[in-house]
Amino acid sequence: MGDSTRLATMGFALPIKAETSDAFLRQVHALAAKTGTDACTFFTGKILLLAAVTLANGLDYARHILEDFTSPNAFMFNTVIRGFAESAQPHLSFRSYAQMKRRALSPDSFSFAFLLKAAANSGSLYAGAQLHSHVTHHGLDHHLYVATTLVSMYAECGCFSSAKNAFEELSHPNVVAWNAVVTAYFRSGDAHGAGNVFAQMPVRNITSWNLMLAGYIKAAEFGEAQRLFMEMERKDQVSWNTMIVGFSTHGHFEDAFIFFRGLMSEGIMPNEVSLTGVLPACAQMGAFESGKILHGLIQKTGMTSILPVANALLDMYARCGNIEMAWRVFCCDMAKKNNIVSWTSMISALAMQGHGEEALKLFREMVMVGIEPDWIVFVSALYACSHSGLVEEGLGLFRRMTEEYGIHPSVEHYGCMVDLYGRAGLLEKAYEFILEMPIKPNSVIWRTLLGACSIHGNVELAEDVKMRLAEFEPDDSSDHVLLSNAYAKAGKWSDVVDIRKSMSERSLRKDPGWSSVEVNKVIFRFIACEKLSSVREEASKKLEEIMLRLRMEGYMPQVANVLHDIEEEEKEDAVVRHSEKLAVGFGIARMGKGETIRIAKNLRICRDCHEVMKLISKVFEREILLRDRSRFHCFRDGSCLCGDFW
């Protein structure tokens, strides 16, 4: 067989999703040029397709091949248009389309399917509407595939009425077109309308059901999603994954676990989507033991080399406070290449434990190995600085972010800077910084400063900031609490009482705080004001015992003098029954002495709880690892590794 025949045959044999190396493809192409095989549109078309789909810089390569080609056909252009449509720069598809027209080639239904996808992916209604008129001009607006893509494009670009019109153009829509219009309803925020269309559908397939699940969950209609899920005669892996991911991302972690177990008990093997769904639930809840079991499963199924899975695993260990295991995942599997997500998780992990210097070292290492920092990793690096009191380093980093990397600071970066000054006690600097910000400060920025005022007891500034915050959300209870903490820190008890009273009168309550603790691989979550249950009773009883013992050791609650004027009921909710105290009580009741009590909390720990945890660790000889909204606290022998800086 001659070279040219062999190469042409290869054109047929090369599978599209093949793992192809850049060198191999270029070699094949060069050989083809020598033998004249590259004149074959079929062969070169396939090369273009392979380059566009599988190579890192394949699109530019493909475009160059196409430019040099004497007589390209529509297929070749479609391939490159498709490649760009799915890339990070979908608008480049339009350039290839222009080139196609310059070469006097007529776009077909395939071209428009890809081009409309490009318009959808770039969110450009302008481009989409223009393409629509080209579609009409070519008489393709009733084409099933093109019209379906039109529906999706308009929905994606936020133009619901046009999406509906495009659908109504179809005299015989098939199930895919129906599905597209249901998705369009959800996109427009009309879950009820989507439900009506779903009810009218002449035929449904499993995807119709699955997109209803996803739509209801995105609309926070969890009950509807559950009801539909129960009604489904057949559930595939996507159905289960939709529930796991959906419930997990909306903070319903227990439900995410239930669906994950449901998937397993159906005999379906969890895939990377199931795991990237359930691992964040473990991470948020601090479910270390459950996370370890998942790690075993991941190793057994060879998924450690799948980067999103490895990164979710790394983040789980980081958020469960096990930095050693996080390191192990970060370093171990040589088959996977850590990307910026892995580095960011590792940097945050170190920062959360107060290892600011090490976090910054890792950041520098990341830059050294050639990873271009993005805005998120800068948030983590700045967070590392603020949590370890590294003011100069933080300032330098903030400057370099713009000067060297051209990243314009977002409100998150400004927040870190305010925190950096604020925690370090440079409150006036923080205040000036906010006033000089080129973007309008939001409530988070002001609340960060208010938090710093409360730590340092600067009442005057706290009052000013509180006034500014009232413009945003006057009824936000956390602002009142922060101001009252500032008064407390400054010893102004009567002001504390006034605030608490006014909160009580206006029935402002704190966000329900929760804390979770893992006992024997089972997670127990305690919520501040929930009704009595047997578990809660057990925790409360133990807590009373513990507090009695602590009082005997000389502990005085920091709130005793704060709350003397407050209604009895209010006292109940207050510091005495903070959820982290219940969690630790439950941990002591149920766990053996040598076991670390791991607690995760959704809000920041208060000073009183921090003191109590320190005492418990000493009096009861327990190690307590507590992750709050801000960082990790590790209580051992009567002190915390955070050194009371948080």
Added chain:
DNA sequence: TTAGGGTTAG
């Protein structure tokens, strides 16, 4: 040899 609808990490 190319297509339309549903689930994926910081």
